[in-house]
Structures are given as structure tokens and as C-alpha cells.
Amino acid sequence: MKSIAINGYGTIGKRVADAVSAQNDMKVIGVSKTKPDFEARMAVNKDYDLYIAIPEREKLFDQAGIEIAGTVDEMIQDADIVVDCTPGNVGPENLEKYKKIGVKAIYQGGEDHDLTGLSFNSFSNYDDSFGADYSRVxxxxxxxLTRSLKPIDDLCGIKKVRAVMVRRGGDPVQVNKGPINAIVPNPPTVPSHHGPDLKTVMDGVDITTLALLVPTTLMHQHNLMVELENDVAIDDVIDTFENRSRVLLLNASEGLSSTAEFMEYAKELGRSRNDLFEIPIWKESLNIVDGELFYMQAVHQESDVVPENVDAIRAMLELESDNEKSIAKTNKAMNIL
Amino acid sequence: MKSIAINGYGTIGKRVADAVSAQNDMKVIGVSKTKPDFEARMAVNKDYDLYIAIPEREKLFDQAGIEIAGTVDEMIQDADIVVDCTPGNVGPENLEKYKKIGVKAIYQGGEDHDLTGLSFNSFSNYDDSFGADYSRVxxxxxxxLTRSLKPIDDLCGIKKVRAVMVRRGGDPVQVNKGPINAIVPNPPTVPSHHGPDLKTVMDGVDITTLALLVPTTLMHQHNLMVELENDVAIDDVIDTFENRSRVLLLNASEGLSSTAEFMEYAKELGRSRNDLFEIPIWKESLNIVDGELFYMQAVHQESDVVPENVDAIRAMLELESDNEKSIAKTNKAMNIL
Structure with a gap:
């Protein structure tokens, strides 16, 4: 039973904590917060040991009546690996700390690839992080992008990808974010960073991405245009997606014509926090025109990376050498389709 | 001085009425409404003769104290051409009426190309509608799409276009439209109808479009990926756009990073109704990668077709045989950049 510390119990951290708790080969030994807010209180209510990132703030937690188990420095001493879910600018400082103590660490996508020199996806490059000290989901x-493009690449090869990423302005909880009523190219330059980022887990893929922000909080939406290396029938693409976990083919015609309806679907699955760990693809959007595959998919930005974090733990701690076995184990524990 | 009747004084109709009034070779002889609402009242205040589409409703206009000049049937008797800005389903019925009376008519994009068999854009196929009885802007x-693609095609030829059309959910006034908080593929199939529609005014162009709705009211946004026939430098593309009217290169870096800021720009131009007749293109988004031009643009859905309606009148009534002369005349009268 490996010991996992969650540094940063926010949007991703709290979900990773619950996902780790659901596994039988790892356990959460502590979670951390910087402020005595409702999430801190609820972490304690859930029986997570709560550690504080800034020791000077112990009094604030005392005043709020939130019991702490110690400081982050103490928490990571006892961990086999730290899942760092702190805000982007804090990560690099933390790495020094992890190295000094000699504890492994997983970072999130908010950090640059260069911080760890290694990036992770369960399907495309699990082996690269096997036994590694530092990696980044x-x-x-x-x-x-990786969830749906990797199986296509395996099926028939990818010549070139163009993708337009229509991103949610902020998470549901981010009341200070916008836009309220505008479309914002973000960046207003082409290409966006998403293409290069994909290459950190799918080496050599030729991809150009454009990205924008729109006034919605629920999910991102992607428009994919994939020139294929080899001819393939659309039914083969459908079969491929249907046989792959963590992607879902859903029918707009069954009342699933928008990201809002995808979230309603997640509610009906009975998921905690209404999470949709899978990448839903609108089945009707799948079409091949002149050797080019078109489709539209959505991304639940708060939760899709959570199972990947669990698999990353298993790879880095050498709990499982076969990625498919780790994926199956994670999926089963989390009821992933 | 040609006599123009505006059938349907709504979002487009009221703008076309004002644009026609600004010209020196045509005049508005009447506008029509079905209901005695604030737009009807303000049309009369502006000294437009108001005609009613449904004679039985004369009483309702009387009760509201809104003076009418007669019925639509009477209005079109005196017109050289009718600009039909009625809702989509009414247009086909009206065409029978126009044919019976023998009056020319211009339809809007809400109607199918098949209704008139002829579609219009000032830059790409002005000549096709010269002297025509029925056409459609x-x-x-x-x-x-035509405004920015035609000059590129003229400059270096277009091999293939891919476009993702991020559409506003509804106009600012459409309080019953959505989505409020979702991204809606619309249609959830690929390709959307926009590609085929472009071919009605740019014959032979190879284009595939994807379209979605997002929670905003201000403008549509387009993401363009254009494979070029011949090599060209990005500066040539910039020059081309800068020398073309009705497209604007605007800098995100100058506080114009979103559709909301484009609308603020229109306000500063002092335009009536804050209209932006031009198609603004984010200058920073222009990039050529491997012989493919990428860019992002926006569309003020309430106003961009208005100058095209004026030019269509001029073509169909044979007021001007040279499209560039008509464009220049319309632009000058409307202060278009």
C-alpha cells in the first residue's frame, strides 16, 4: 500500500484524493490547504489528514476550528509520491523541496513540460514515466486530444491534425472570471500552445491548434480535423472508439446535443461531483471527407485528468508495468466507462 | 431616384432602410410591420411610411396610435424593388405575390438559394445579379467568409478551406434564445451548411465548415484554415486586406482582443446602432504555416449584410454595372472603412 500526499486540495487535488482513496494499492496520507476555507473543513470531515502549506497560518485554522495534522513539509516526509495540484507559479518552488527530501512528484498541466522534462498520458506514453521521479500529467x-487521437493514430495513422479548441471561460466556481458576453481568441495568435503540448505525449504528431474562450463554465469543446495516413471506413473509427475506455460516443439525437446535456448525463451516472472522466464525442459529428476525419468532442476540465493521475502514480511507483492493466484497474475502481 | 420598399422592418430591415436612405440614387418608399410594436412606432417617428402586412390588424395599429399608410400589397405596387426581410418561412409566399405584381425582390440569407436560384455578394459575383428580377444576399x-476569402483567392488562389464557425446564440434582443451556459454543436454533424452556401457566391471553392452555438449575443467568430494554391508572404496577405474595404485588420494588442471590444470599437466610430458593417480580422492571428493561411475574424450578424443589400439593389436595378463603383458609392454614403 503506497502512501500518496496531495499538495493542493482544490479543483483537481480533491478529485485526485478521492480517486486514490478508491484504489486498493495506494492510500492518501494527507492533503494540503493554504486557507481555512470550506474545502479545508470538508477535507477534515472526509477524514483526510489536513496539512498546511504556510506554517504561520496555523492560528487561522485554529480560529476556524479546523484541525490540522501538521505542515506540508511534514506530510511529504512520509509520502512515496506527492501529487502537486498547487497553482502554476508555486510548482517550481515545490520541486526544489521535493528533490531535497527525495520524494517523487507528479505535476499538472498548468506547469511547463520543461519543469519535469517528462509528460504523461495513460494511453500514449505510460512507459516513459515508469519508475520516473518527476513527471507531469x-x-x-x-x-x-490524446484520448481520441491516439486510437485513430493506432488504427490508420495520422498525417496532419487541425483543431479548434473552444474553451470554457472559467470553472463553475470561478466567479471572477470571464467573458460574460464575448468570444475571446486566446491566444489571438496561431498556433496556440495546445499543439506543442500534445507532442510531449504523442511524439511526432503534426498538429496545429487555434484556441478561444467563450462564456460558459461547464466544459471545453474541440473541433477536430484529422487527415489520415491510410484509408479507413467510418465504421472502423466507430468500433475503435467503442472499444476504447475513457472515450464515449454519445448521440446528439438522444438529448445530448450540448455540453450542458453531457453534464446532465454525468449526473444520471450518479457520479460524485457530477464528474465526467471520459471524453464524450458527438457520434453524429464523425465523418470522413476526402480522407479526412472530422469530429466534435467535449472535455470536463475539472475531472478528465483524474484517472490519468492515478495511472501516473502506478507507473512512477512501479506498481504496474502494463499500462492497459493500470487503466483497467483505475477504471474499475472509479466506475469509468 | 429608384423606389425601394422594405418588407419587414426588423433587425435587418430597419438597417437596410437607413442605408438606402443614405444613398443619392434610391429612396425608401415604405417599410412594413406585422405588429404595432416600438419598432413600428419609431419607423413612423423617422418619417418612414408604414405599411401593414396583415390588413385585418389595422385596428391594432389605430389603437396604438401608430399611423399607417396602407397595406404591403399597396406598398409594393409603387416599388422598383422590394427588399424582403421577413422571417424565413414567409419569404416563399411573398415571392408569388412579387411575381404577380411584377416587382423585383431581394431576399436575405435565411432563405434557401433555391428560392431565387441566384445569390449575391458585392465582391464575388455582383455581375450575376445585374438586371436580375430575384436574388438573395x-x-x-x-x-x-466571402469578404476575407475572395481577396485571398484573388491574391494566390485557394486550394482548400476549413472553417470552424463559433456562432452567437442569439441577437442582443432575442431574450428567449439560448444557450445560457453550454456549447452546442449546431448542427452536430459535419459539414455544416455554411460551406455549400459559400459556393453559391464563390463557385468552385473547396470548403468544409463546422458550426456551433455559444452563450454570447454580440458577434459570430470564425476560425479559418486556408490551404493556398500559390506561395505568398504574410505581408502580401496583410497588404491585400488593408487595401480592401469592408474588412478591417485590428490589433488584439490595442485592446481589441474580443468580440466585445470590437463592438466597443464600433461605438467609438459613432455608428448608428453601434453597427460594424466591416469584417474585423485579428491581425495577430494571421499566420502561414506550411502553405496554409490561418486567421480569426468576427461578424456583426446584425449589420454586415446591409451594404451588400444596397449594392444588390444597384445591380438588379442596373444603376451601376461596375461592382467596385457601387461598393465605393455605398461605402462613402455609409462611412464604411
């Missing part, structure tokens, strides 16, 4: 968007 | 989105 790519962002929600890059994870979403 | 293509939709706001197709007009937007």
Missing part, C-alpha cells in the same frame, strides 16, 4: 485539453 | 456568416 498534461492539461485537460491535451488529455482530451 | 447570402447570410451574415457567408458574407463574412
Amino acid at each position: 498534461v492539461s485537460c485539453n491535451t488529455t482530451g | 447570402v447570410s451574415c456568416n457567408t458574407t463574412g
Whole structure:
């Protein structure tokens, strides 16, 4: 039973904590917060040992009546690996700390690839992180791209990808983010960073991405245009997606014509926090025109990377050498389709 | 001085009425409404003769104290051409009426190309509608595509176009439209109708489009990927756009990073209704990668087709045989950049 520390119990951290707790070969030995907010209180209510990132703030937690188990420095001493879910600018500082103590660490997609020199996706490059000390689970968007592009590449090869990433303005909880009523090219330059980021887990793929922000909080949406290396029938693509876990073919015609309806679908699955760990693809959108595959998919930005974090733990701690076995184990524990 | 009747004084109709009034070779002889609403009242305040589409409703206009000049049937008797801006399903019925009376008519992009068998854009196929009895100004989105693609085609030829059309959910006034918080592939199939529609005014262009709706009211946004026939430098593309009217190269870096800021720009131009008749292109987004031109543009769906309607009148009534002369005349009267 390996010991996992979750540094940063926010949007991703709290989900990774629950996902780790659901596995039988790893356990959460602690989670950390910087502020005594409702998430800190609920972490304690869930019986997670709570550690504080800034020791001077112990009094604030005392005043709020939130029990702490110690400091982050103490938490990571006892861990086999730290899942770092802290905000982007804090990560690099933490790495120094992890190295000094000699604990392994997994970063999230908010950090640059260069921080660890190694990026992770369960399907495309699990082996690269096997036994590694430091790696990084790519962002929600890059994870979403990898989930559907890797099986296509395996099926018939990819010549070139163009993708337009229509991104949610902010998460449901981010009340200070926009836009409220505008479309914002983000960046207003082409290509966006998503293409290069995909290459960190799918080496050599030729991809150009454009990205924009729109006034929605629920999910990102991707428009994929994939020139194929070899001819293939659309039914083969459908079979491939249907036989692959963590991607879902859903029918717009069954009342699933938008990201809002995908979220309603997740609610009906009975998932905690209404999470949709899988990448849903609109089945009707699949079409091959002149050797080019077109499709539209969505990404639940708060949760799709969570199973990948569990697999990354298993790879880096050498708990499982076969990625398919880790994926199956994670899926089973999390009821992933 | 030609006599123009505007059948349907709504979002497009009221703008076309004002644009026609600004010209010196045509005049508005009447506008029509079905209901005695604020637009009807303000049309009369602006000194437009108001005609009613449904004679039985004369009483309702009387009760509202809105003076009418007669019925639509009477209005079109005196017209050289009718600009039909009625809702989509009414148009086909009206055509029978126009034919019976023997009056020319211009339709809007909400109607199918098949209704008139002829579609119009000022830059790409002005001559096709010269002297024609019935034509159709293509939709706001197709007009937007034509405005930027035609000059590229003229410059270096187009091999293939891919475009992802991120559409506003509804106009600012459409309080019953959605989505409020979702991304909606619309249609959820690929390709969308926009590609075929472009071909009605740019014959032979190879284009595939994907379209979706997002929660915004201000403008549509287009993501263009254009494989070029012949090599060209990005500066030549910039020069081409800068020398073409009705497209604007705007800098995100100058506080114009979103559709909302484009609308603010239109306000600063002092335009009536804050209209932006031009198609703004984010200058920073222009990039050529491997012989493919990428760029992002926006479309003010309420107004971009308005100058095209004026030019269509001029073509169909044989007021001007040279499209560039008509464009220049319309632009000058409307202060178009």
C-alpha cells in the first residue's frame, strides 16, 4: 500500500484524493490547504489528514476550528509520491523541496513540460514515466486530444491534425472570471500552445491548434480535423472508439446535443461531483471527407485528468508495468466507462 | 431616384432602410410591420411610411396610435424593388405575390438559394445579379467568409478551406434564445451548411465548415484554415486586406482582443446602432504555416449584410454595372472603412 500526499486540495487535488482513496494499492496520507476555507473543513470531515502549506497560518485554522495534522513539509516526509495540484507559479518552488527530501512528484498541466522534462498520458506514453521521479500529467485539453487521437493514430495513422479548441471561460466556481458576453481568441495568435503540448505525449504528431474562450463554465469543446495516413471506413473509427475506455460516443439525437446535456448525463451516472472522466464525442459529428476525419468532442476540465493521475502514480511507483492493466484497474475502481 | 420598399422592418430591415436612405440614387418608399410594436412606432417617428402586412390588424395599429399608410400589397405596387426581410418561412409566399405584381425582390440569407436560384455578394459575383428580377444576399456568416476569402483567392488562389464557425446564440434582443451556459454543436454533424452556401457566391471553392452555438449575443467568430494554391508572404496577405474595404485588420494588442471590444470599437466610430458593417480580422492571428493561411475574424450578424443589400439593389436595378463603383458609392454614403 503506497502512501500518496496531495499538495493542493482544490479543483483537481480533491478529485485526485478521492480517486486514490478508491484504489486498493495506494492510500492518501494527507492533503494540503493554504486557507481555512470550506474545502479545508470538508477535507477534515472526509477524514483526510489536513496539512498546511504556510506554517504561520496555523492560528487561522485554529480560529476556524479546523484541525490540522501538521505542515506540508511534514506530510511529504512520509509520502512515496506527492501529487502537486498547487497553482502554476508555486510548482517550481515545490520541486526544489521535493528533490531535497527525495520524494517523487507528479505535476499538472498548468506547469511547463520543461519543469519535469517528462509528460504523461495513460494511453500514449505510460512507459516513459515508469519508475520516473518527476513527471507531469498534461492539461485537460491535451488529455482530451490524446484520448481520441491516439486510437485513430493506432488504427490508420495520422498525417496532419487541425483543431479548434473552444474553451470554457472559467470553472463553475470561478466567479471572477470571464467573458460574460464575448468570444475571446486566446491566444489571438496561431498556433496556440495546445499543439506543442500534445507532442510531449504523442511524439511526432503534426498538429496545429487555434484556441478561444467563450462564456460558459461547464466544459471545453474541440473541433477536430484529422487527415489520415491510410484509408479507413467510418465504421472502423466507430468500433475503435467503442472499444476504447475513457472515450464515449454519445448521440446528439438522444438529448445530448450540448455540453450542458453531457453534464446532465454525468449526473444520471450518479457520479460524485457530477464528474465526467471520459471524453464524450458527438457520434453524429464523425465523418470522413476526402480522407479526412472530422469530429466534435467535449472535455470536463475539472475531472478528465483524474484517472490519468492515478495511472501516473502506478507507473512512477512501479506498481504496474502494463499500462492497459493500470487503466483497467483505475477504471474499475472509479466506475469509468 | 429608384423606389425601394422594405418588407419587414426588423433587425435587418430597419438597417437596410437607413442605408438606402443614405444613398443619392434610391429612396425608401415604405417599410412594413406585422405588429404595432416600438419598432413600428419609431419607423413612423423617422418619417418612414408604414405599411401593414396583415390588413385585418389595422385596428391594432389605430389603437396604438401608430399611423399607417396602407397595406404591403399597396406598398409594393409603387416599388422598383422590394427588399424582403421577413422571417424565413414567409419569404416563399411573398415571392408569388412579387411575381404577380411584377416587382423585383431581394431576399436575405435565411432563405434557401433555391428560392431565387441566384445569390449575391458585392465582391464575388455582383455581375450575376445585374438586371436580375430575384436574388438573395447570402447570410451574415457567408458574407463574412466571402469578404476575407475572395481577396485571398484573388491574391494566390485557394486550394482548400476549413472553417470552424463559433456562432452567437442569439441577437442582443432575442431574450428567449439560448444557450445560457453550454456549447452546442449546431448542427452536430459535419459539414455544416455554411460551406455549400459559400459556393453559391464563390463557385468552385473547396470548403468544409463546422458550426456551433455559444452563450454570447454580440458577434459570430470564425476560425479559418486556408490551404493556398500559390506561395505568398504574410505581408502580401496583410497588404491585400488593408487595401480592401469592408474588412478591417485590428490589433488584439490595442485592446481589441474580443468580440466585445470590437463592438466597443464600433461605438467609438459613432455608428448608428453601434453597427460594424466591416469584417474585423485579428491581425495577430494571421499566420502561414506550411502553405496554409490561418486567421480569426468576427461578424456583426446584425449589420454586415446591409451594404451588400444596397449594392444588390444597384445591380438588379442596373444603376451601376461596375461592382467596385457601387461598393465605393455605398461605402462613402455609409462611412464604411
